[in-house]
Amino acid sequence: MSAELTPLDGTAALVTGGTSGIGAAIARALLRAGTPVAITGRDGDRASGAAQALQEETGTECAGFALDVTDDGSCADFVRALEGFRPIEWLVNNAGVAETMASASPGNLDLARRLMEVNFFGPMRLFAALGPGMLERGGGRVVQVASSASLQGYPYVSSYVASKHALMGWTRSAALECAPKGVGVSALCPHYVDTPMTDRSIETMREKTGRSEEDLRAFLAAQNPGGALVTVREVADAAxxxxxxxxxxxxxxxIGGSTAVIEEGVLIGAR
Ligand SMILES: NC(=O)c1ccc[n+]([C@@H]2O[C@H](COP(=O)([O-])OP(=O)(O)OC[C@H]3O[C@@H](n4cnc5c(N)ncnc54)[C@H](OP(=O)(O)O)[C@@H]3O)[C@@H](O)[C@H]2O)c1
Known part of the structure; x- marks a missing residue:
């Protein structure tokens, strides 16, 4: 694998959900490598503030935009706003949400719809908006921040697992379709990562079980095959x-401490 490839001159990377956790870490890694980055979050002021802080820290251009990936209108506004920035050559579909619910609960149907909108239709919307430009230029990369929940089931998160499995199915097909046209579509599947999302899961478990935060953090780390929570740095390096x-x-x-290539994919055609 090439270690030197960079986006075309004049283009940039986009990290959805770059205001927090994994997305902020991937944006930081890109900026440190000298790649201009657009980050998004649902609150435009929060996204701009996070982008400004990242730009000051790294010295590379970073812009923050409002984007709710569940909303067609928000996506259209965002694409228009991007016209004043740069074309996007690298897309990291990271924005995502997780919630627990018993599979048989009547509310699980609504939850599945909400999670599918963010975790599955969100990345599809972004690719529908930005993919045609990449294919036309004959170059581009899409990295889906999927999950170990794209590869296996877990109890009480059937809607989340379903949304992340759907994302993997879409990714595997789009990967084959886009490779001959110069565009790569690949996926990261982290087990539990040390982020605010995991902090919220621990808080929910603490309320339900009365166990201490420390105990629950160790419990989740032990669930990872590597025996440790994955760090955002590991995810950013893999991205x-x-x-x-x-x-x-x-x-x-x-898995926590190491990364395995579980599917190698196919070679991308020449630009
Ligand atoms: N944490 C884990 O253990 C873990 C493991 C495997 C995979 N993942 C995946 O990694 C990704 C990032 O998770 P994280 O742990 O870094 O979580 P996080 O800290 O909660 O960050 C989630 C990000 O998604 C954005 N977001 C949420 N809903 C959105 C929406 N409707 N439209 C646009 N942006 C939205 C949030 O931005 P705003 O709040 O500013 O809108 C935030 O920046 C997710 O796709 C998650 O499923 C996480």
Whole structure:
């Protein structure tokens, strides 16, 4: 795999949900490598503030935009706002949400619809908006921040698991379709990562079980095959490798302490 590939001159990377956790870490890694980045969040002021802080920290251009990935109108506004920035060559579909609910609960149907909107239709909307430009230029990379929940089931999160499985199915097909046209589409599948999302899961478990935060954090770390929570740095390093890769349809599993290539994908056609 190439370690040197960068986006075309004049283009930029986009990280959805770059205001927090994994997205902020991937944006930081891109900026440190000298790639201009657009980050998004639902609150435009929060996204601009986070972008300004990242730009000051790294010295590379970073712009923040409002985007709710569940909303067609918000997506259209965002694409218009991007016209004053740069074309997007690298897209990291990271924005996502997780919620627990028993599979048989009547509310699980509504929850599944909400989670599908963010975790599955969100990445599809972004690709529908930005993919045609990449295919026309004959170059581009898409990295989906999927999950170990794209590869296996977990109790009480059937809607989340379903949304992340759907994302993987879409990714595997799009990867094969886009590779001959110069565009790579690949996926990261981290087990539990040390982020605000995991902090919220721990808080919910603490309320339900009365167990201490420390105990629950150790419990989740022990669930990871590597025995430790995945760090956002590990996810960012893996994302950079996929963005720079000459393969489409690669799937990386992050288990806590190490990363495995579980699907190698196919070679991307020449630009
Ligand atoms: N944490 C884990 O253990 C873990 C493991 C595997 C995979 N993942 C995946 O990694 C991704 C990032 O998770 P994280 O742990 O970093 O969570 P996080 O800290 O909660 O960050 C989630 C990000 O998604 C954005 N977001 C949420 N809903 C959105 C919407 N409707 N439209 C646009 N942006 C939205 C949030 O931005 P605003 O709040 O500013 O809108 C935030 O920046 C998710 O796709 C998650 O499923 C996480």
């Amino acid at each position: 950079m490798e996929l963005l720079r890769s000459d393969r489409s349809g690669a799937v990386y599993e992050l």
